[in-house]
Amino acid sequence: MVMNFDYLIKETARNLRRNLTLTLASVLTVAVSLSLLGVALLLQKGVSNATDRWENGVEFIIWIQPDVSESQRGLIETDLQNSSGIETYRYVDQEEALREFNEDFFPENPEITQLVTVDVIPPSYRVVPAQLNAEAIEIIASSFETKPGVKKVVRATDEISKIETATDVIRWVVLGAGIILLATGLLLILNTIRMAMFARRREIEVMKLVGATNWFILIPFMLEGTFQGIVGASLGTASVYGANRAFEEWLSSDNVLNILQSFAVTSGDVWGIGFLLLAIGGLVGSVGSAIAAYRFLDV
Amino acid sequence: MIKLEAVTKVYKGEVLALQDASCDIQKGEFVFLVGQSGSGKSTFLRLLNKEEEPDSGQIYIAGKEIGSLSRWRVPHMRRQIGSIFQDFKLLPNKTVSQNVAFALEVIGRPKHVIVDQVPAILELVGLQEKTNRFPHELSGGEQQRVSIARAFVNRPLILLADEPTGNLDPQTSVEIMRLLERINEIGTTVVMATHDRGIVDTMRRRVIELVSGEIVRDQARGVYE
Numbered sequence: 001m002v003m004n005f006d007y008l009i010k011e012t013a014r015n016l017r018r019n020l021t022l023t024l025a026s027v028l029t030v031a032v033s034l035s036l037l038g039v040a041l042l043l044q045k046g047v048s049n050a051t052d053r054w055e056n057g058v059e060f061i062i063w064i065q066p067d068v069s070e071s072q073r074g075l076i077e078t079d080l081q082n083s084s085g086i087e088t089y090r091y092v093d094q095e096e097a098l099r100e101f102n103e104d105f106f107p108e109n110p111e112i113t114q115l116v117t118v119d120v121i122p123p124s125y126r127v128v129p130a131q132l133n134a135e136a137i138e139i140i141a142s143s144f145e146t147k148p149g150v151k152k153v154v155r156a157t158d159e160i161s162k163i164e165t166a167t168d169v170i171r172w173v174v175l176g177a178g179i180i181l182l183a184t185g186l187l188l189i190l191n192t193i194r195m196a197m198f199a200r201r202r203e204i205e206v207m208k209l210v211g212a213t214n215w216f217i218l219i220p221f222m223l224e225g226t227f228q229g230i231v232g233a234s235l236g237t238a239s240v241y242g243a244n245r246a247f248e249e250w251l252s253s254d255n256v257l258n259i260l261q262s263f264a265v266t267s268g269d270v271w272g273i274g275f276l277l278l279a280i281g282g283l284v285g286s287v288g289s290a291i292a293a294y295r296f297l298d299v
Numbered sequence: 300m301i302k303l304e305a306v307t308k309v310y311k312g313e314v315l316a317l318q319d320a321s322c323d324i325q326k327g328e329f330v331f332l333v334g335q336s337g338s339g340k341s342t343f344l345r346l347l348n349k350e351e352e353p354d355s356g357q358i359y360i361a362g363k364e365i366g367s368l369s370r371w372r373v374p375h376m377r378r379q380i381g382s383i384f385q386d387f388k389l390l391p392n393k394t395v396s397q398n399v400a401f402a403l404e405v406i407g408r409p410k411h412v413i414v415d416q417v418p419a420i421l422e423l424v425g426l427q428e429k430t431n432r433f434p435h436e437l438s439g440g441e442q443q444r445v446s447i448a449r450a451f452v453n454r455p456l457i458l459l460a461d462e463p464t465g466n467l468d469p470q471t472s473v474e475i476m477r478l479l480e481r482i483n484e485i486g487t488t489v490v491m492a493t494h495d496r497g498i499v500d501t502m503r504r505r506v507i508e509l510v511s512g513e514i515v516r517d518q519a520r521g522v523y524e
Contacts, residue, residue, distance in 0.1 A: 210453065
């Protein structure tokens with residue numbers, strides 16, 4: 001098929017100009033929906049990064065009373081050794097615990113760390129269970145809870161699942177809103193194209209009459225829709241990138257716990273999400289306009 | 300060039316637009332299609348460029364049966380058929396030459412062909428002085444000339460005319476008919492639906508008369524009735 005490139009650009013640009021307000025509405029809707037989608041994806045990536053980091057490390061921690069007696073600690077250690085459900089464990093004494101506390105939590109606030117001394121920091125056992133399912137961990141963990149000399153048993157799974165539940169809710173709400181808005185964007189694009197075709201129905205009639213191919217008639221409209229989708233997606237991607245930058249800035253500021261660092265996503269992830277958003281935007285635009293064009297053209 | 304075999308067309312299951320119509324039109328013929336409003340003249344023409352599908356029967360254009368044509372081939376078939384109408388169907392926001400050029404642009408003709416062909420055809424229809432006017436600045440007869448130029452610029456084998464003089468005064472109608480005759484003389488098959496008794500009776504060409512969708516008369520060198 002011979003198609004004049006100038007003609008395509010000219011027609012598409014003219015349609016976009018003619019329908020400026022509707023075009024803007026479509027573009028902005030796609031932009032907002034895709035930035036929500038992007039944020040949901042970032043959140044998911046962040047949580048899974050954090051979860052990975054936790055799951056590869058300690059599964060639960062048995063905090064020992066700082067004033068534990070040697071015999072009590074010996075009993076706990078024997079139990080750890082004899083328990084078949086435990087893969088490995090490691091004793092973290094008070095010195096190491098203090099160092100960890102300083103490094104991990106308040107590296108830039110020496111005034112806080114100065115208040116904490118070796119004798120108030122409890123030693124602990126970091127335990128990796130043989131089975132990594134929540135129920136098995138719970139059985140083993142709770143068996144240590146009542147032993148003399150144990151201050152508290154903290155399961156990493158508890159903390160993870162709290163974070164996961166919280167972010168899951170946020171993620172689904174954001175994802176849901178994003179998808180609803182994306183559907184709105186699709187309908188808006190569909191309508192914009194229908195309006196554009198209605199505005200040009202005389203030309204389309206003449207084109208069909210003199211034997212223009214269906215593709216020739218359809219392609220400018222499909223380009224118009226695709227353009228709207230991609231511009232919307234670009235704006236969405238830009239705002240996702242901006243949101244991530246803001247999050248990173250916040251992470252590197254003084255008053256943020258180091259533990260949140262594990263939520264940071266790599267720039268590769270951000271690029272990946274950006275490309276995905278662009279692809280979705282282009283797809284929504286071309287599909288929306290193709291449906292409109294195909295139905296309205298009555299080929 | 301055009302052949303109908305027992306073609307029937309029924310609208311919405313009840314309105315009979317064309318009933319068992321058969322005819323054979325040779326290359327280079329000039330045919331008048333006459334009959335009252337609603338007798339099926341427009342349907343006849345619309346079937347020929349596949350704007351409508353017959354309910355039964357076969358239609359051949361240039362030797363090809365068009366019923367079995369895939370809809371993606373229809374545009375190519377239409378390039379062999381020019382159409383003009385009572386209401387001209389010109390694009391109001393385009394000038395005379397842009398209107399004509401449009402017909403070539405949208406079938407992908409290269410620019411040099413367009414630059415070459417458009418002035419030539421405008422000269423043929425006698426509008427070389429008005430190339431940059433807009434349709435609303437032209438008289439009815441001039442607008443119909445533009446529409447003929449657009450229909451003919453691609454040199455189709457067939458020209459279908461649906462009441463082309465319906466909106467024109469008698470003098471202008473005669474001028475338009477002279478133009479259609481010229482186009483016919485260079486080998487184009489012309490099928491023209493009309494109500495204009497004067498034109499049919501003066502020109503004495505083949506006449507096909509439709510009454511309620513039936514061909515009741517097919518007469519060489521005929522008159523209106």
